[in-house]
Amino acid sequence: MAEANARPENQPAQPESPPARPETGPASSADANRTPTDRPARPKNQPARPETDPASSADAHRTPTDRPAQPENQPARPETDPASSADANRTPTDRPAQPTDSPAQATGRHQPTDSPAQTTSQHQQPTDGPAQTMGRPQQPTEHAPNQLTQAEHNERAAGSKRATGQDAQTARLEVVEVSKSFGAVAAVQGVSFALYPGEAHALVGENGAGKSTIVKMLAGVHRPDTGTLRVDGSDVDFAGPGDAKAAGIAVIYQEPTLFPDLSVAENIAMGNQPLTRTRQIDRKQMHATAERLFRRLGVPLDPTRPARGLSIADQQLVEIAKALSSEARVLIMDEPTAALSAVEVERLFAVVRSLRDEGAAIMFISHRFEEITALCERVTIMRDGRHVATELVADLSVDDMIRRMVGRDLSALFPKQQVTPGETVLEVEGLSREGIFRDISFSVRAGEIVALAGLVGAGRSEVMQAVFGVDPYDRGTVKVHGRRLRKGDPRSAMAAGMALVPEDRRQQGLVMDLSIERNVTLPRARKLARLGLLFGGTERAAAETWTRKLQTKLGRLSDAVGTLSGGNQQKVVLAKWLATGPKLLIVDEPTRGIDVGTKAEVHRLMSSLAADGLAVVMVSSELPEVLGMADRIIVLREGRVTAELTRAEATEESVMYAAMGQEVAA
């Protein structure tokens, strides 16, 4: 907490005050050492870009909370820093595996979108670090895109390696020309990259780009159709997850995979429990291990409690403890931070960095670019199952990454339309629930997007669930269009025109095994029914209208919702509620775990819905989203409203200050 608090206020002071971040210790400083050579392009690039550029400004917005020191750090570091030069020396051999002749490479090379911004950024690249000179020879050619240089450099690197006959370092994990198809769908095609010991490597791409398939192949869940996986230079063939585990690969999946009935300690130890001499499970030691891991992670979980009922964030932390306990040499994290607060993310990163510095290879998948730049040295970009590029993170701006992931420019990430608000739709007065939230009052008018901001656990979702009637409340009133709603009665809330898109779409928003059409029509099955019977035709027609409006990518409407990607599932949830024709839409974390492309679509959708006169309440943990989308922002802290900010007043700092309350001042 202390470290996070310190940030917004005294950013410049950061580099000089190492005591402020005690847990990160050597790991973070090592990382910081690497920073100067790794990330020269970014700050200097900034001015070249228009200030309205959504992606970069989004990144800039988030900087104070998540990744404070980096840009400011730079001048403070000596360029001859031994760590950084060591890192730089490693760079060329880091990328030998990239096949210069792969089709993905070729398409990447002729990418039409590469042109203007790309070239500018390249031109601006300073040649101050050794990495720069070696990693990227100056390219005078005006229109040579990045990859060409890269390819040349690869050949050169490979050549020099052959010449000297020495390999600086064997890849801990190598993916060579791997392909995997499911039926007719080619999920992954000819992807190659390598993870080196002591490296944090990001894997990015839109949902459906094949990242999760790669993860599952590395985890031993799927077997590649063609291509090979290598661990420490020798080919491996995983028959199951057990084999991958035995090879030292630990995976943290997007969805926590805990055993709800077993204790947290057992969850962590499962598979390699400590045994006594009689081969019984040594519970004492098991609990001690769990406690030690939790202390290292800085989480106050009781190892003996069952995993059932843990919050998503805590579940994720148990997963991380699990990976730590297995002494993994390769740690693969598939969006581990989606449910974590900024402080928890920072703590996780501290642990991951220390693992990395102990020689583990880290593969990190995230949709949050500021996390990638904060944690990773290199990034592999995938699109439509193909490898697009593997680059130093420092060589790519967030814009570059997005452009390559999406294959097109994202015109606007937060396309908020200006709307003159209409009459008041929702009025909440003095809403309280013992121990959860107190005295919450706010109102929402038609055409307005009101965001509920605050840290994870501040009570935002709980407030909205009480407003909708899913959760009870003790005192206060909820009025829709001036009429008071009965408490604890979602049905009357729905009748009054309220719709709630819950935070956890898998658990609360969708019936995963049911078809898409069924899911869309579920809340109003009664209305669609004729004489109490549901006919497929009406259902299908209704579902088709809405899925088309939201541009949901799907095979057939009769497919199970569980087969869709996360972003499209979210669209189905939205379609489900929009089909009820609501006056007030409550969306809880509307874009969690969704790729940038879909995110922008969801944002555009919300904006146009508001423009059509819908009142929208959005609960979001992503500050850029809050700042970009909301007309007004209500900040909650520990169950109370600490600020109500207009769009003009709201800044990253003002929201964070209100969200953290007096602790910032302390």
Next chain:
Amino acid sequence: MTAAPTTLNRPARKNPTKNLLKTRELGIVLALALLIAYTAIDNSRFLSGQSIRDNLLNTAILAVMATGQAIVVITRNIDLSVGSVLGISAFTVATMMSSNPGLPMIVAILVGLAVGAVAGLVNGVLVRFGKVPALVVTLGTLYIYRGITYSWAGGSQVNADELPRHFLTFANDSLLGIPWLVLIALVVVGAGSLMMRNYKVGRELYAMGSSPAAAELAGIKVARNLLTAFVLSGALAGLAGVLYAARFGTVDAAAGSGYELNVVAAVVVGGVAVFGGSGTVWGAALGALLLTVIGSALAVLDINQFWQQAIVGALIILAICADRLVAVRIARSLRKRDAHV
């Protein structure tokens, strides 16, 4: 928000799992105590040595089968074929003993275990590799095993006078005053409990029942463990067949018909969750004891025997309701504790 300074000071939590298990099995013990006390007040002979002995002997066979069933149910499966496995094992052993009266008891037991193990293996293979739900597979094998026994027996039966004496007296012989049957049941329940509680394979079986998908991802040898569970259930049903033959002497093709429902009832009443992941073997054994005692108590209390079935049914529903209630309450308390507010 897990703010480091505040949350680290959060007091260490008590262990809800243990409390939960305590309440679960404690409920059965309480019900049992009440039932025995009430019946004993009504008729003091209910506590006589012979009566206790009968109850224990009747429980023994059910408890052995309940042990195997509990293991299977914990993995989120079910074995409905145990009654038929008991039948085929009892008939096999009885036929063998009547034609080879010289064989020692231990051989009979081993043969029974082997017959059951094979039957269980078939179940397990079909469930795991045929990807058919256990309910369907074991319902099928229930009829198949029974059919095999019928066609083999062809209407004949093995009578007590055809069986060797040492085989028949085994049921009534005791060691240190405890009947062999009861001793075997105790050993089986004890070993089963120990395996499920303290050994790796046991915990993995719980894990598989708790979250099958996560178990696969955790690298647990799901196939091997599942086969183990079904083989154990089958083998214990086979063992129960031997005990059945020794205790009742007369064995026909219908031996053990309908037993599977008693066994499942015992397991459920004993607090094993039908959807896997929780419950204990000794809880299931307690459930078996409770069901047996209810049966004999009704006789002592001179209540129509037909009520017994209704009472067992009510108990099952009660057990499941209590289970739900406890689970909901615990979930709520856990969530409350987790709300970082």
